Amino acid sequence: MKIFSLKNIALVGIFAVTIACSDDFIDVPSKNENSEDFFNSQEDYEDALIGAYDLLQSSYLNVMVGEIASDNTLAGGESATDTPGIQEIDDMIHTPSNAILRDIWSWMYAGANRANYILEFQNKTEFTGKANIIAQAKFLRAYYYFELVKWFGDVPMSVDKRLQFGDQFTVDRTPKAEVYAQLEKDLTEAIPDLLATQEIVGYATKGAAQALLGKIYLYQDKFDEAATVLENIVTGPYSLVTDYSTIFEPAGENNSEAVFEIQYTDKEGADYECLQCSEGNVLVGFSGIRAYKGPTFDTGHSFNVPTQEAYEAFEANDLRRDIAILDIEAWNTANGSTSGEGHEHTGYFNRKYLPRKGDLNTGDANLTNPNNYRAIRLADVLLMAAEANNRKTTPDDAKARGYLNQVIERAFGNADHNSSASGSTLTTAILNERRLELVGEGHRFFDLVRTGNAEGTIPGFEAGKHEVFPIPSIEIELAGSRWEQNPQY
Numbered sequence: 090m091k092i093f094s095l096k097n098i099a100l101v102g103i104f105a106v107t108i109a110c111s112d113d114f115i116d117v118p119s120k121n122e123n124s125e126d127f128f129n130s131q132e133d134y135e136d137a138l139i140g141a142y143d144l145l146q147s148s149y150l151n152v153m154v155g156e157i158a159s160d161n162t163l164a165g166g167e168s169a170t171d172t173p174g175i176q177e178i179d180d181m182i183h184t185p186s187n188a189i190l191r192d193i194w195s196w197m198y199a200g201a202n203r204a205n206y207i208l209e210f211q212n213k214t215e216f217t218g219k220a221n222i223i224a225q226a227k228f229l230r231a232y233y234y235f236e237l238v239k240w241f242g243d244v245p246m247s248v249d250k251r252l253q254f255g256d257q258f259t260v261d262r263t264p265k266a267e268v269y270a271q272l273e274k275d276l277t278e279a280i281p282d283l284l285a286t287q288e289i290v291g292y293a294t295k296g297a298a299q300a301l302l303g304k305i306y307l308y309q310d311k312f313d314e315a316a317t318v319l320e321n322i323v324t325g326p327y328s329l330v331t332d333y334s335t336i337f338e339p340a341g342e343n344n345s346e347a348v349f350e351i352q353y354t355d356k357e358g359a360d361y362e363c364l365q366c367s368e369g370n371v372l373v374g375f376s377g378i379r380a381y382k383g384p385t386f387d388t389g390h391s392f393n394v395p396t397q398e399a400y401e402a403f404e405a406n407d408l409r410r411d412i413a414i415l416d417i418e419a420w421n422t423a424n425g426s427t428s429g430e431g432h433e434h435t436g437y438f439n440r441k442y443l444p445r446k447g448d449l450n451t452g453d454a455n456l457t458n459p460n461n462y463r464a465i466r467l468a469d470v471l472l473m474a475a476e477a478n479n480r481k482t483t484p485d486d487a488k489a490r491g492y493l494n495q496v497i498e499r500a501f502g503n504a505d506h507n508s509s510a511s512g513s514t515l516t517t518a519i520l521n522e523r524r525l526e527l528v529g530e531g532h533r534f535f536d537l538v539r540t541g542n543a544e545g546t547i548p549g550f551e552a553g554k555h556e557v558f559p560i561p562s563i564e565i566e567l568a569g570s571r572w573e574q575n576p577q578y
Contacts, residue, residue, distance in 0.1 A: 128207075131216040137207050138222055141229045142292070144200030145351045147365045149372035150193055151236055152462060152531030153393050154178055156439070159533035160547050161524070163433040165394040167379075171432060175392065178558075181549030185562035185578055190240070194561050196365055197236045198252070204230035208249040224282035227275040228293040228301070235305060238268045239535050242557035242575060246271065257568040262560075269309055276302040285326065290343055291352035296322055300348045300465045300473075307473055308539050315477035316485075322348065323474050323492060327467040329499055334412045336463065337441040339448060348465040355452040355459045367456050374455030376439045378417060383426020387444035389455060391431035395529070400437055403525060409500050413528050415440040439529040468496050468526050476519045486511040493519055496526055553577065 127133050156162045157179045164179035166172055174189030183190060207226040237244045245252065246263040248271060276298050283295040299321045306315035328345045335341040343350055353370040364371050377389010395414045403410035415438040417428055444458050475492035478485045493515075494507040508518050523536055537543040544552040559578035 128210040128213045130214065131218070134207065134214070134216075134219065134222050137203070138225060141200065141203040141207060141226060144196055144203060144233070144365075145229075146353060146368060146370070147192075147196040147200075148236065148351065149370050149462065150189065150196070150364075151240070153372045153375060154189060154193070155531035155534045156393055156529060158547070159537060160396065161399045161528055161533045162393045162395050162439065163435065165392045165434070166390060166432050168432050171390075172392070181547070181551070181555055183558065185559040185565070185574060187559070187561075190558050191561040191563065192365075193240055194237070194564065197233045197240075201230055201233040201237070201247075202251050204233065205247055205249060205251050209251060211249070220282040221284060221287075224279035224298075225293050227279040228283070228298050231272040231275040231279075231298075231301060231305070234268055235272055235301070238265055238272075239308070240558050241560055244268060245572075257564075258571070262572050266309075269305060272305050273302065276305070291350060293349065296325055296327065297349035297465060300470050303470070303473055303477070304465075307477060308535075310480075312477045312481035316474065316481050319470055319474040319477060322467070322470045327470075329467055329471075329495060331499070333409055333499060336466070337412075337460070339445070339460065342461045346467040347463060348467060348470060351462040351464050353459050353461055355449045355457040360456070364456070369452060369457030370442070370460050370462060371456055371458075372462070373442045373444050373458035373460050374453070376442050377444045377455065378415075378428045378438055379431045380429030381426065382428070383421070383424050385424070385446060387446055387448070389444055391429075391434070391438070393439055393529075394431075394433060394435045395437040395439060396435055397437070399524075399528060402521075402528075404506075407500050407525065408502060409525060411440075413441055413525075414438070415443065441529045463530065468499075469523075469530075469532070471496055472519060472523050472526060476516070476523075479515050479519060484512075486515055489515060489519065493522060496522055500525070551577070 128137070154175065157164050157175060158181075164172075164175045166175065169176060172189070174183070174187045177183040177187055178189060204226045208223065208230070211223050211226070234244070234246060243262040243265050245257075245260045246268050247256075247260070252260065279293075280295055280298045280302070283293060283298050285295050287294055299318050303315045303319035303322070306312070306318065327348060330336050330341065330344050330346045336344065336346065351370075354368045356368060360366075372393075373389070375390045375392045377391065378386055379388065379391035381388040400410070400414050400416070403414075416436060417438060418436050421427060442460060442462075444455070445460075448459055449457065471492040475489040478492070479489035490508055490510070494504070497506050497508065498504050500506070508515065510518050520536065520540060520542070524533060527533070534543070534547070537546055538556050543550045543555065547555075549555075554575075554577040557575050559575050560572060565572050565574060
């Protein structure tokens with residue numbers, strides 16, 4: 090079941106307002122209104138929750154740029170001037186005027202504001218099942234603010250209250266540590282009230298909140314806490330899909346490995362002036378093969394092209410390699426297909442998120458692809474749990490190897506490549522496995538940054554600067570320059 094079809098609450102940066110295209114509409118009251126006309130029924134809360142989930146679909150940009158900013162992929166596209174914001178991030182020459190970063194900031198704040206809208210009026214009306222809705226709103230606020238703190242560091246934060254125009258003159262950037270503390274609180278409070286399985290596919294479950302909390306601990310080097318909470322997932326109801334090749338196909342959505350997936354559909358379109366209006370996964374069409382003619386795949390814009398080095402990081406007999414990364418020349422030779430070459434053509438494409446023939450019933454393959462984003466998979470959680478156990482105060486390398494080797498065994502179809510490492514050698518093996526298992530899924534840049542391995546690995550990366558991205562200049566201007574820009578921007 091596909092969900093999240095309301096483009097209903099105004100999309101905001103924090104203070105610069107952009108109205109989203111809309112069929113259905115929920116009016117967000119101005120600052121001086123008290124919402125007496127809303128949150129009077131269970132249906133009102135449910136509609137607002139759909140609106141809060143809706144902005145998750147815009148996080149396709151976070152995924153694509155999280156790869157392009159790393160050493161996994163290049164910007165690609167038609168030419169060196171195709172979507173300059175993406176090209177700049179690829180080359181590590183982005184500035185506060187970068188339009189792509191502005192979109193990430195705006196869309197993630199819009200999502201956080203929608204979650205805060207529910208929480209601002211959480212005590213207004215009582216009904217059966219309300220605790221689950223409030224818990225989901227807390228999960229979503231944590232999800233959106235986690236994206237913001239990953240990308241921008243210290244960010245203005247509001248709790249149980251929408252940020253609205255005028256607040257920029259009184260709201261300061263919240264230190265990253267305080268943001269993380271609030272996210273821990275949100276998720277810790279949400280977990281008891283979330284269901285193990287939600288009636289609506291794609292809604293946050295207890296396992297999703299535990300996994301996100303574990304990731305947030307990991308990003309702060311709180312390895313003991315991460316190991317404890319992630320144990321609930323790795324020993325829980327999830328199981329690795331036996332055949333890795335099925336995970337990213339349409340039939341593989343919401344499978345036994347799915348801890349949290351962002352749901353997409355082809356039923357509601359968009360255009361290039363309003364990409365956030367799409368109910369489809371824009372990442373898919375943007376990553377597609379340029380001028381492709383042949384079986385299995387549809388054509389696309391050839392952004393986000395994997396590097397030769399990323400392809401060669403896999404061993405030749407690793408079953409994941411040709412599922413994760415498509416060698417277009419080999420594919421064309423084997424299938425009689427043809428394709429074009431775009432900017433920075435490497436000969437490789439992100440096969441996990443390529444448009445497939447037959448995906449669409451309606452819409453534009455480049456804008457409304459229904460391929461879900463696998464935001465948190467069990468394999469990701471196993472590797473996080475392995476890292477946490479390996480790096481906690483009293484390491485448990487035996488447990489860490491056990492989690493790591495579950496992932497490796499699936500990758501090769503046997504135990505011949507299992508790790509026997511310990512200590513820092515095991516740490517390196519786990520981080521390397523994260524790259525291989527999760528290539529193309531948007532995690533690489535942030536893994537390199539949080540582990541201190543970005544400098545010297547990402548071309549053009551400057552330590553002390555590029556760990557975070559610049560606050561969009563328009564937001565600082567609207568705040569009357571009361572916010573300091575991130576260092577060296």
